[in-house]
Amino acid sequence: MPEAAYLQALLKDLDQDLSLIGDRPVETVFIGGGTPSLLSGDFYQQLFQGIRQRLCLTDQAEITLEANPGTVEAGRFAGFREAGINRLSIGVQSFNNAHLQALGRIHDASTAIDAARQAREAGFTTFNLDIMHALPGQSRAQALDDLQQAIALQPTHLSWYELTIEPNTVFYRSPPDQPAPDSMADTEEAGFALLASEGFQRYEVSAFSLDGHACRHNLNYWQFGDYLGIGAGAHGKITDAARGTIHRYQKTRKPEDYLAHPEQARRQFQPVTEDDRLFESLMNGLRLVEGIRLQTVEDNTGLPAAQWIKNLGELRQQGLLEVTAQRLHCTDKGMHHLNGVLAKLAEAL
Incomplete structure (x- = not known):
């Protein structure tokens, strides 16, 4: 890949995304x-x-x-x-x-x-x-x-x-x-x-x-944070707090197509619906050994823990999840069977 051309393409791509993050x-x-x-x-x-x-x-x-x-x-x-x-x-x-x-x-x-x-x-x-x-x-x-x-x-x-x-x-x-x-x-x-x-x-x-x-x-x-994605095939996720929206997007995948039109590289600009935010937030946070703070989930979704924590009763009874006053995390058993926990989580929510 020609370095000079790709460098200019990346910077043009970035220019198109600057409005997504403001002064963050x-x-x-x-x-x-x-x-x-x-x-x-x-x-x-x-x-x-x-x-x-x-x-x-x-x-x-x-x-x-x-x-x-x-x-x-x-x-x-x-x-x-x-x-x-x-x-x-x-x-x-x-x-x-x-x-x-x-x-x-x-x-x-x-x-x-x-x-x-x-x-x-x-x-x-x-x-x-x-x-x-x-x-x-x-x-x-x-x-x-x-x-x-x-x-x-x-x-x-x-x-x-x-x-x-x-x-x-x-x-x-x-x-x-x-x-x-x-x-x-x-x-x-x-x-x-x-x-x-x-x-x-x-x-x-x-x-x-x-x-x-x-x-x-x-x-x-894993904490459901935002990120810009620039370059061929890159992915990004952006929250607009003022509008209450979260979007994911992907850039043009093939390098030759990306180089041809870097300023038009954003593709598949998809909203993360309110229904999906809870599962995505938990799916990511439960990968961490310490789990995810309940306050973080509420910040991500607008949903207090009391509205959804009751749906996790079976997973807790099976010794796969633990809930404290501040956090939700997998047990050692749950971490070992994480894919299964996430599948059951999708059904429970």
């Missing part, structure tokens, strides 16, 4: 999707210069870049750091070359290890490693070995999650031989214990951080 400051930026680490440090220097000219990006903003170890050239991280990016998320997935090959990854274990080391050498004091478990043919020992190797690279954040088979993928058409559910559960329990022993606090269903290093951008998602 931007606290976090997340650069993801595709392979953003292929773009140069100079590109990001110019991008953030343009962003700061257009809106208030706070001095303490968390600015994350997703990086694929197979697309990172030596020394490129230093350019990202100089551009103002202060957090990396590196898609390692595994340190087992056979498992990486089965997943179709273009990097190997040594490349992933080098990427983490380069991140530290470039001055990134906070970075995330993505690690999967329940991989085809993966034993419990291999899954825990991946996790131990990740911890040894001294990240401040780990995303450790089960491989899920998504529609329209090779694995969906030809399902792999994954570990049995009981084996997955045992692996997960052992992994949680290992992470806790190394100081990693679980704060979201698959996110673990050292103290003070939770991903602020993702926390905003």
Whole structure:
């Protein structure tokens, strides 16, 4: 993709969205999707210069870049750091070359290890490693070995999650031989214990951080916060408090179409109806270990807890949800069966 053309397209796209946020400051930026680490440090220097000219990006903003170890050239991280990016998320997935090959990854274990080391050498004091478990043919020992190797690279954040088979993928058409559910559960329990022993606090269903290093951008998602989306295929969510409306939208997906008309990129501008707000607010908040404040739900929906909490009686009786005077959260059992809890929640509401 031509960098200069994409840079100008992003800034034109942003110009169209400025009216959506007024003078609200931007606290976090997340650069993801595709392979953003292929773009140069100079590109990001110019991008953030343009962003700061257009809106208030706070001095303490968390600015994350997703990086694929197979697309990172030596020394490129230093350019990202100089551009103002202060957090990396590196898609390692595994340190087992056979498992990486089965997943179709273009990097190997040594490349992933080098990427983490380069991140530290470039001055990134906070970075995330993505690690999967329940991989085809993966034993419990291999899954825990991946996790131990990740911890040894001294990240401040780990995303450790089960491989899920998504529609329209090779694995969906030809399902792999994954570990049995009981084996997955045992692996997960052992992994949680290992992470806790190394100081990693679980704060979201698959996110673990050292103290003070939770991903602020993702926390905003789970707390039903607003966000702008610029770039090909980007998504956004905006609340208009004065009108009492919430809208989601998506930008033109194909890069070539996006580049052709960036000023007309917003698509599928859909309202979040009042009926949907309660479920969406709870669906997001219950991903967090501490759950969601009842006041936050009321702020998001206009509905006092007394109007809907009574519908959760069965989930509470089954030991899946707990309610205190201020919060609603999943129990350990509920967090383990989160998808089932959310399905029952949709029926109850």
